[in-house]
Amino acid sequence: MLTLNNVEVMYDHVILVLKGLSMEVPEGTVVALLGSNGAGKSTTLKAISGLLRTEEGDVTDGSIEFKGTRIDREDAADIVRRGIFHVLEGRRVFEHLTVEENLMAGAHTRARGASLDDDLDRVMGYFPRLIQRRKQSAGYLSGGEQQMLAIGRALMAHPRLMLLDEPSLGLSPLLVQEVFGIIRRINREDGITILLVEQNARLALSVADYTYLMESGRIVLEGAPEKLRDNEDVKEFYLGLSDVGERRSYRDVKHYKRRKRWLS
Amino acid sequence: MSQETVLFLQLVISGVAIGSIYALVALGFVLIYKSTDVLNMAQGEMLMIGAWISYSLIADYRIPFVPAFFMTLAFTSLLGLAVERAALRPLIGQPIISVIMVTIGLSIFLRAMVIAIWGTQYQRYPSPIQDSVVSVGPVPIPEVYLWSLLVCLLLVGALTLGFRFTRMGIAMRAVADDQQAALSVGISVRRVFALAWVISALVSAIGGMLLANIQGVGIGLSAVGLKALPVSIVGGLDSIPGAIVGGILIGVLENLSAGYLDTPLGGGVREVAPYVFLVVVLLIKPYGLFGKERIERV
Ligand SMILES: Nc1ncnc2c1ncn2[C@@H]1O[C@H](COP(=O)(O)OP(=O)(O)O)[C@@H](O)[C@H]1O
Numbered sequence: 245m246l247t248l249n250n251v252e253v254m255y256d257h258v259i260l261v262l263k264g265l266s267m268e269v270p271e272g273t274v275v276a277l278l279g280s281n282g283a284g285k286s287t288t289l290k291a292i293s294g295l296l297r298t299e300e301g302d303v304t305d306g307s308i309e310f311k312g313t314r315i316d317r318e319d320a321a322d323i324v325r326r327g328i329f330h331v332l333e334g335r336r337v338f339e340h341l342t343v344e345e346n347l348m349a350g351a352h353t354r355a356r357g358a359s360l361d362d363d364l365d366r367v368m369g370y371f372p373r374l375i376q377r378r379k380q381s382a383g384y385l386s387g388g389e390q391q392m393l394a395i396g397r398a399l400m401a402h403p404r405l406m407l408l409d410e411p412s413l414g415l416s417p418l419l420v421q422e423v424f425g426i427i428r429r430i431n432r433e434d435g436i437t438i439l440l441v442e443q444n445a446r447l448a449l450s451v452a453d454y455t456y457l458m459e460s461g462r463i464v465l466e467g468a469p470e471k472l473r474d475n476e477d478v479k480e481f482y483l484g485l486s487d488v489g490e491r492r493s494y495r496d497v498k499h500y501k502r503r504k505r506w507l508s
Numbered sequence: 509m510s511q512e513t514v515l516f517l518q519l520v521i522s523g524v525a526i527g528s529i530y531a532l533v534a535l536g537f538v539l540i541y542k543s544t545d546v547l548n549m550a551q552g553e554m555l556m557i558g559a560w561i562s563y564s565l566i567a568d569y570r571i572p573f574v575p576a577f578f579m580t581l582a583f584t585s586l587l588g589l590a591v592e593r594a595a596l597r598p599l600i601g602q603p604i605i606s607v608i609m610v611t612i613g614l615s616i617f618l619r620a621m622v623i624a625i626w627g628t629q630y631q632r633y634p635s636p637i638q639d640s641v642v643s644v645g646p647v648p649i650p651e652v653y654l655w656s657l658l659v660c661l662l663l664v665g666a667l668t669l670g671f672r673f674t675r676m677g678i679a680m681r682a683v684a685d686d687q688q689a690a691l692s693v694g695i696s697v698r699r700v701f702a703l704a705w706v707i708s709a710l711v712s713a714i715g716g717m718l719l720a721n722i723q724g725v726g727i728g729l730s731a732v733g734l735k736a737l738p739v740s741i742v743g744g745l746d747s748i749p750g751a752i753v754g755g756i757l758i759g760v761l762e763n764l765s766a767g768y769l770d771t772p773l774g775g776g777v778r779e780v781a782p783y784v785f786l787v788v789v790l791l792i793k794p795y796g797l798f799g800k801e802r803i804e805r806v
C-alpha cells in the first residue's frame with residue numbers, strides 16, 4: 245500500500261536527516277517504526293504526509309508511493325484526500341475549539357453534505373470518555389483524552405492509512421493500554437492500515453505485524469516482532485532487559501556502541 | 509427628561525453607532541491577525557478605498573446604490589486577494605516586523621493611489637439614507653447612525669455564526685490555533701489566508717461606506733484604520749468578541765470625552781481618548797479585555 249524507496253530528506257537544504265530509507269507498509273497491517281530519540285521517525289512520517297514542507301524540509305532523493313502513485317510532490321491536503329492521515333506527535337488538538345469542533349475539523353476533506361452524525365457516533369463509541377466533553381474546549385482535556393481526540397479526529401477523515409506518531413507519549417500506563425487497545429480495534433474493525441511510530445518498543449512490538457528499527461536516518465533492522473524481540477541488542481537497549489536480567493535504560497548506553505553492533 | 513440626560517444619551521447612542529463601525533474594522537484586523545499572524549496596517553486605506561469606489565460608482569457613473577454596493581464589495585474582495593497574493597504570501601514565515609513594514613508600505617502606496625485618483629478634497633457621500641432625524645424615546649438621533657448600527661450588528665452576527673458553524677469557519681479557527689495541525693487534517697492554509705483577507709476587505713469596505721455616510725468621503729477616513737489597532741488591543745488582539753466590545757467602548761468613550769472635555773481642554777480629545785483608554789486597560793489587563801487565555805493543563 246505504501247512504499248518508501250531510498251528516501252532522502254534534508255532540512256534547510258543542508259541537514260540530511262533521512263539517508264536512503266526504504267520501507268513497506270502492506271494493506272491491512274500494523275507496521276511499527278521504532279528508534280531512539282532523534283533517529284528520524286517523525287521526519288519519516290512528515291515526508292509521507294507532506295508536512296515536511298512546513299518545516300523547510302524536502303524529499304531530495306528516492307520516492308514515496310501510495311497505492312502505486314507517487315505522492316512525494318503532493319500537497320498535504322491532497323495527501324489527506326488520498327486517504328493518508330497523520331496524527332502528529334504531541335496530539336496537537338485545536339485547543340480553543342470544542343471536542344466536537346475538533347472532530348468536524350477532522351472531517352474537513354469529506355464530501356460536502358456528507359452526514360457526519362454516524363461518524364461522530366462511531367468516534368464516541370471508540371472513546372466514550374469524549375461524550376460528556378463534547379462541548380468543552382479541547383485544551384482542557386487530559387493528555388489521554390487529547391490523544392483519543394487526535395485519533396478520533398483522524399477517524400473522521402475516513403483514512404485508509406493512519407500514521408501515528410508516539411501515541412503513548414506522556415500517558416499513564418493504564419491510558420496507554422486503552423489507547424493501544426483502540427488502535428488495534430481500528431485496524432481490525434475498520435480495516436485501517438497503521439504505521440505506528442514509538443519509542444516504547446515493548447508496546448509497539450505487542451501490536452505490530454511487522455517492525456522496522458531505525459537509527460540515524462536509516463533502517464538498521466526489520467522483521468516480525470518476534471524476531472526483534474529476540475534480538476539481543478533490541479532487548480538490551482529498547483526493552484530495558486540486559487543479559488543478566490537487570491533493567492536498564494537504553495539512554496545510559498553509549499550511542500556509538502549500539503550503532504556499531506547493528507551496522508556490522 | 510432633563511436636557512443634560514438627553515445630551516448624554518445622544519452622545520452614548522451615536523457613540524455606540526460609530527463604535528460599531530470601529531468594531532467592524534477591528535474585526536477585519538483581528539481576523540487577519542488571528543488567521544495569518546499579520547498586523548495589517550493598511551486596514552484604514554482598504555476602508556477608504558471601499559468608500560471612494562462606491563462614491564465614484566454612484567456619483568460619477570450614476571449607478572444606483574444597491575448594485576454599486578455589491579460592485580464595490582466585489583472589487584474590494586479582489587483587492588484583498590491581490591494584496592494577500594502579491595504582498596503577503598511571499599512573506600509567510602518572515603519575522604513579524606518585516607511583515608508590519610510591508611503592510612505600512614502598502615498603506616502608503618494605497619493612500620498615494622487614492623490621492624492620485626480622487627485627490628484630497630472631501631466629498632459629500634451620495635447617501636441613499638435620508639438626512640432625517642428619528643427619535644429614540646426622547647432622544648433625537650440622525651437616521652444614518654441607526655442604519656450603521658443595524659448593518660454592523662447583522663454583519664457581526666452573521667460572521668460569528670459563520671465562524672462557529674460552517675466548515676470554513678471551523679477551518680479558519682483551526683488555522684488560528686495550530687497551522688501545522690490544520691494542514692494535517694487537510695485544511696488548505698493558503699485558502700484560509702486568502703479567505704481571511706477577502707472577509708477583512710469586505711467588512712472594511714462596508715465600514716467605509718457606513719462611515720462615509722456620516723463623515724463624507726475623504727483621505728481622513730483612513731484614520732479609522734489607526735483606531736482598529738487600539739480597539740483590537742483593548743479587546744485582546746486575537747479575540748473577535750473583544751474587537752466588538754472594544755470598538756463600541758472606544759466609540760462611546762470618544763464621543764463622551766469629545767462632548768464633555770473638548771470645550772474645557774480646547775479640542776482634540778477625540779483623537780487621544782482611545783489611546784489613553786488603551787493604556788489604562790493594558791495596565792489592568794495586559795492581554796486586553798478578552799485576550800486569548802493560554803490554556804494550561806495541570
Ligand atoms: N524542522 C527541522 N529542522 C532541522 N532539523 C530537524 C527538524 N526536525 C527534526 N530535525 C532533526 O532531524 C533529526 C530527526 O528528528 P525527528 O524526525 O524528529 O526524530 P524522532 O522523531 O525519531 O525523534 C533530529 O536530529 C532533529 O534535530
Ligand SMILES: [Mg+2]
Nearest residue numbers: 285286287333
Ligand atoms: Mg519524533
